[in-house]
Amino acid sequence: MSDPIFITQNDQEIMDGLRELVSRVEDMTPVMRRISGIMLDCVEENFEQEGRPDPWPKLKKRTIKERERKGYWPGKILQQRGELAASLASDYDKESAKVTTNKAYAAAQNFGTGNNPIKIPARKGVARLRTDRYGVLLRQGESGRLLNLSVFAKAHHKRVVERDYTAKAHEISLPPRPFMVLTVDAKEEINDSVKRYLILSQGDNFR
Numbered sequence: 166m167s168d169p170i171f172i173t174q175n176d177q178e179i180m181d182g183l184r185e186l187v188s189r190v191e192d193m194t195p196v197m198r199r200i201s202g203i204m205l206d207c208v209e210e211n212f213e214q215e216g217r218p219d220p221w222p223k224l225k226k227r228t229i230k231e232r233e234r235k236g237y238w239p240g241k242i243l244q245q246r247g248e249l250a251a252s253l254a255s256d257y258d259k260e261s262a263k264v265t266t267n268k269a270y271a272a273a274q275n276f277g278t279g280n281n282p283i284k285i286p287a288r289k290g291v292a293r294l295r296t297d298r299y300g301v302l303l304r305q306g307e308s309g310r311l312l313n314l315s316v317f318a319k320a321h322h323k324r325v326v327e328r329d330y331t332a333k334a335h336e337i338s339l340p341p342r343p344f345m346v347l348t349v350d351a352k353e354e355i356n357d358s359v360k361r362y363l364i365l366s367q368g369d370n371f372r
Contacts, residue, residue: 176352182359194259196362200355201255201262207351208264211344212250215242221342234317243274243342264345277341287334293318293325300326 186193215221221242224232232238237245244250252266273283295303295316305314318325347355 176347176356179352179356179359182356182363186359186363190362192259193362194257196358197257197259197262199358199362201257201264203351203354203358204262204264204347205253205255207347208253208344209250211346212241212243216342216344217346217348222340243344249274273339275341275343275345278337278339282336282338285335285337287332289329289331292328292330293322294328295322296324296326298324300324302326 183193186196211217224242229238232240232245249266249268249271252268252271254265256263256265292315295318297303303316305311305316
C-alpha cells in the first residue's frame, strides 16, 4: 500500500476563523461536518467540470481512440469507469475536515507524473477476437490500415477465437489534472460556515 499524500488548503481567512473557533469552542464536530461536505461537493464538481478554474489538459488522440474502442468515449477526462470519482469520501472529527480517496493512482492524476513516468511492465494476455461463421477473423475495415486490424469480441459474441499476446513494457506520462482543489466560492462558503458557528452559542442548532 502506498504512503498517504496530504493536500492542505491554507486559506488565511479560513485559518484565522478556525483558530478563533478553537479558542472558543471545545467540540467543532458540527462545523467540521459542514466543511467536509462543502469540500466533497467542490471536488466532485471539479470532476464534472473537468478542471476549475483552469480546464484540465485534453486527452491525447490515441487515448481517445483507445477509449472509443472500449466503449468509454465520449466521456469525461478522469472518468473512464468512474472509479476515482466514486472513491471520494468526506471525513471529519471535532477538529478537522477532509476529503479522501483510496485509489493509489489518485496522486499521479492530481499532480501529474513530472519526470517520473509510470512504468508498466510487459504482460501476457488472451485477446478474444470476432470471426465470421467460417472462422475467418473479422476486420475493422475493408481497406488500408483497418484491413489489418481485428475486431475485439464482447462477452455476448458467440463466434470468437482466442489468441495469446504479449504487451510490451512501456511508460506513461500524465499531465497534472488537479481535482483536490477548492474554488473561491467553496472557500467563501467554508468561511461563512465558520463565522456562523462562531456567532451561535456553542454551535447550537447549526446546520
